[in-house]
Amino acid sequence: MKPNVIVIHHRDTVAVALEDIRQTESVRLPDGTTFPALVDIPYSHKVALKDIAPGEHILKYGEIIGEAKTGIRKGDWVHAHNLDIEEQVR
Amino acid sequence: METFLGYARPDGTAGIRNHIAIIPSVACANGVVAAISRAVPEAVPLYHGHGCGRAIEIDLHTRTLVNLGKHPNVAGVLVIGLGCEVIKAEKLASQIATVKKPVEHLVIQQEGGTRKTTEKGIAIISKMLVEARKMERTACPLDQIILGLECGGSDAFSGVTANPSVGLAADWLVDAGGTVILTEDTEMIGTDHILARRAINSEVADKITKMVAEAEKLTRDLLGPLAPYVIAPGNMDGGMSSIREKSLGCIVKAGTRPITQVIDYGQAPSEKGLVLMDAPGYDTESMTGVAAGGCQVMIFTTGRGNPIGFPIVPVIKVASTTQMYRSMEDDMDINAGVILEGGSLQDVGNEIIGFIRKVLDGAQAKAEINRQDGILCLYTLHPSF
Numbered sequence: 001m002k003p004n005v006i007v008i009h010h011r012d013t014v015a016v017a018l019e020d021i022r023q024t025e026s027v028r029l030p031d032g033t034t035f036p037a038l039v040d041i042p043y044s045h046k047v048a049l050k051d052i053a054p055g056e057h058i059l060k061y062g063e064i065i066g067e068a069k070t071g072i073r074k075g076d077w078v079h080a081h082n083l084d085i086e087e088q089v090r
Numbered sequence: 091m092e093t094f095l096g097y098a099r100p101d102g103t104a105g106i107r108n109h110i111a112i113i114p115s116v117a118c119a120n121g122v123v124a125a126i127s128r129a130v131p132e133a134v135p136l137y138h139g140h141g142c143g144r145a146i147e148i149d150l151h152t153r154t155l156v157n158l159g160k161h162p163n164v165a166g167v168l169v170i171g172l173g174c175e176v177i178k179a180e181k182l183a184s185q186i187a188t189v190k191k192p193v194e195h196l197v198i199q200q201e202g203g204t205r206k207t208t209e210k211g212i213a214i215i216s217k218m219l220v221e222a223r224k225m226e227r228t229a230c231p232l233d234q235i236i237l238g239l240e241c242g243g244s245d246a247f248s249g250v251t252a253n254p255s256v257g258l259a260a261d262w263l264v265d266a267g268g269t270v271i272l273t274e275d276t277e278m279i280g281t282d283h284i285l286a287r288r289a290i291n292s293e294v295a296d297k298i299t300k301m302v303a304e305a306e307k308l309t310r311d312l313l314g315p316l317a318p319y320v321i322a323p324g325n326m327d328g329g330m331s332s333i334r335e336k337s338l339g340c341i342v343k344a345g346t347r348p349i350t351q352v353i354d355y356g357q358a359p360s361e362k363g364l365v366l367m368d369a370p371g372y373d374t375e376s377m378t379g380v381a382a383g384g385c386q387v388m389i390f391t392t393g394r395g396n397p398i399g400f401p402i403v404p405v406i407k408v409a410s411t412t413q414m415y416r417s418m419e420d421d422m423d424i425n426a427g428v429i430l431e432g433g434s435l436q437d438v439g440n441e442i443i444g445f446i447r448k449v450l451d452g453a454q455a456k457a458e459i460n461r462q463d464g465i466l467c468l469y470t471l472h473p474s475f
Contacts, residue, residue: 002431002432003432006250006429006430008250008254008342016246016247016250016329017329018430042329043246043329044245044246044247044328044329045329046329046331060335060338061249061338061339061342063281063284063338065331065332065334065335065338066331066332066334066335078331079329079331080326080331080332083331083332085331085332085333085334
């Protein structure tokens, strides 16, 4: 089946959903690997590619876009609710 | 050295179009410029709303208008002035003439009004057009090309499909010895440390840091606690969690090469390679600045679909989704949305490079076909007086 996410940079710890992915549906990476979505991932939003500990950096475009506010599991939706952007505008 | 088929100019630059431009020195001259353009539609009017009533931006606006007149895509220029304005037609004409192209000027109050100025203007422009038609394209080195970058009407996929594929084209041109201008400093907020890391030396790094800090301060001063959300609710709904994340999606269109210079609004780069221009996020104003910087061609990525072009510069439109590309196909040149359907970034990047080369050699971009000329928007920092 076609991938339903895109990974922008090989170092990234999040992927971008190409369609609405429902909880328990598969997240399908371009390399063919799959894992379940733990919650609903809206179209164009970010899904975690690995378990991320609180305070750990989250990478997109190969760069830090923020820190995990809470523990984030592989397959979680990543957005303002669990991504600390305090330092974004200093 | 790779080449393209361009117009070699007397000052050593090379154009990809051969326009005759009519530039009003002040907004009060727009009517005469329009009258001449109606009579000679092949001429390109550069309407704008300034030239007087301002003190602080006179230098900035003078530089911008002069550099648009000097632009390599322009073969000849007629400047129309009123007479009592601050930015004088004669001054613009004499500064443009330093690049040794045909430049003339007319002043409405000296000529005796609209009709007499228009008649003389038509005669001057017609003669310039005859001369321009005699010029032929010759092989010019690709390293003379300056590519301007823009994004506008962005959506959640601008930074995923369109911008990264344009980044590949930016790297291609820099590697070929050319120049790429990235601008829209408000859309660099949050990424200053990443851009500064790519500077060729500490002086350039400091300028990057200062430029983005000033853009950020302005945003903060005007928006206060809302500053982190300058990305707008639409972007949050679209999956962007922060301004930095949005900015990363913006700067990715400039590729990955080192940053060689930071230039002011409307200034021409003196270095080759990737150059940053201090211009705002508002597309129409930053496009004018980048065009004045001498870019012969522009790439404009868009998600929501923006049809605007620029009078003397072909603007190549790259759509971020197939849905928008299909709905606005008359305005879009490239569909980067195929990346969402399994197409590769590299393939779209190559398609963009191929299309740039065609446009350099004379193929028209959609914005040119549609004559999306409009009006020049010049950057202003202060009210008029």
